Amino acid sequence: MENTETGNTDLKLSLLTEFQNFEKNLNGEAESAFHKIRKDAFESFKELGFPNKKLEDWKYTNLNPILKLNLKHSLTEYKSALTKADIKKYLIKDSDINLLVFVNGHYDKNLSEVVTKDENVFIGSFSEGMKKYRDVIENHFGKYADYKKNGLIALNTAFAADGCFIYVKKGYEVTEAIHILNISDAVNETYISQLRNLIIAEEGAGLKVVNDYHTIGDKHCFTNVVTEIFCETKSDVSHYKIQNDSDNAYYIGTTQVHQDKDSKFSDTTISWGGAITRNDLNSVFDGTNTECHFYGLYLLTGRQHVDNHTLADHKSPHCYSNELYKGIIDDNATGVFNGKIMVREDAQKTNAYQSNNNILLSDDATIYSKPQLEIFADDVKCSHGATTGQLNENEMFYLQSRGISKENARTLLLYAFSSDVIDSIKIDELREIIVKKLESKLKKEV
């Protein structure tokens, strides 16, 4: 415990100095409304600090290993040495896709390519967006992800400088998917990346966004991301988060969604990389007849730790939410699932479903699964459930009795177990990549 305090304080102190330096480099911007939020958020961070295990929401996830790292914060000057050839293997497809590349938290314009060119759409970096749509950004930034309660959101908000800004105007549907490729270049140094993304879909707009994470190199790295997504009336937004990081990578991220009436949002989070990963995914239904889907798959080996916290916040009546998270955990790995459905007093006629299923492949694998249902309305349909078990022996025998080896039978059954989450991916090329990777991971696994 003492270590926590020391680590926490040391890093906090260095962040304090960094924040002062950061402010100096903001030039004329220091007095802007935007920066006032950053300052306010930094005050919150000073008060809140990093979360520790005493907090109920952080009971199973210990950030000490991250706090002990000698992290280098690359705030103002960073020049990536990566070339197009270096990132080729991470691309989802070669054409008809928008690509935004961030290296250690910084936008790399040379590696990026925006193919959707329409005045109704802006796809680019946060800083580029500020030049063109400052008023829009200021209208939404920091409004959804609450930096007053969560130290890591506060930290991210305080240092918010780069990330992506996607803005789709009324009635426009972006047909090309948007691939946000986040790379931690940990070849030489241990970096902290703080990405800040803002996605705005106006009335009736539609888009698909892929946020995926990769690490190059063996040094440690720490990524702290906040993504705010605003879905206006009748908009349709799909968000995919694919975590492919290295064994020395630490990741914490909050996706905060705000849904207006008649909007549709879907998120699929796939976690199979990283040492410690914490995902917070929250959607607030601020209007009737919204629809929301949360899908998740975590495939963990070694000493990996993945913590998924989700919240479907039914504030309005006649909304539908459905959540399906699946986990395959091997070796000494640990999974945490904490899914909350909140049905507030006014949210009559709510339909809310949630399910978390886990397969443990070793005696030392652990899952902490906590489905939570809080209902304050009386005319609702809600269900939740969690299962944890091993591979079914009858199913194994059925496959083996057809001549399929034990190894392949296991792969096939684990693949089958994951398939309904995989099927939620509506970008064909991405789904194919995920299927291939899943198959090769499962083969290695068994």
Add this chain to the structure above:
Amino acid sequence: MLTIKNLKAKIETEEGEKQILKGINLKVNAGEVHAIMGPNGSGKSTLASVLTGREGYDVTEGEVLFEGKDLLEDSPEDRARHGIFLAFQYPIEIPGVSNTNFLKTAINEIRKSKGEEAMSSVDFLKMIKEKAKLVGLDPQMISRYVNVGFSGGEKKRNEIFQLAMLNPKLSILDETDSGLDIDALRTVADGVNKLKTKENAFIVITHYQRLLDYIIPDYVHVMYNGRIVKSGGKELALKLEEQGYDWITEEKEEAAV
């Protein structure tokens, strides 16, 4: 083809070990159909499980030879590759795996074990069409997930379809007739009859005689209390249908006194 000598097997239950098979002797030659009948709990399904290598059964005595080679040490998949097939009493549903993918994996693993090359997609699809027609399976079912959303009858028909696709030497049908209406029963039996050759053999495990109206056995064996207590021709099945199992159990109990 198959020789079972004095086979004894037990299982572990909550109340301790339980001896289920108490000395089975049986010989099945190529071209033959054997029916194994008997009341519930006589050990019929256990015999099927032991022959196909299901875990949880402990063979305490005896031997099983398949084409002259000891079978009991082999894994379930190796037994399948040697040409043994079990049509399950309760087929398993596998969401997320299509019938096509499942069968392709199975066929190619069996071929690989024999040093043969994987089957081409064209040949595979041709075979699927042909065999589906043979057993009367709706071709649409084939692209669906294995047994998911299938009715009881469709599941059983799918078992016979798999049998047709894998073309085993020895097929064991475990209560394939249970849960089937008369039309489904007829199609399933019809499929089996079409698959019967001089080179393969069938063991049909059933509680009732009615399946044997359609699949005519060469031999009928009655199992009771872990042993084959009576063997005969197809007329034995008819006698069982008329008189039930009581006369056999009584005979046995008298003999025991």
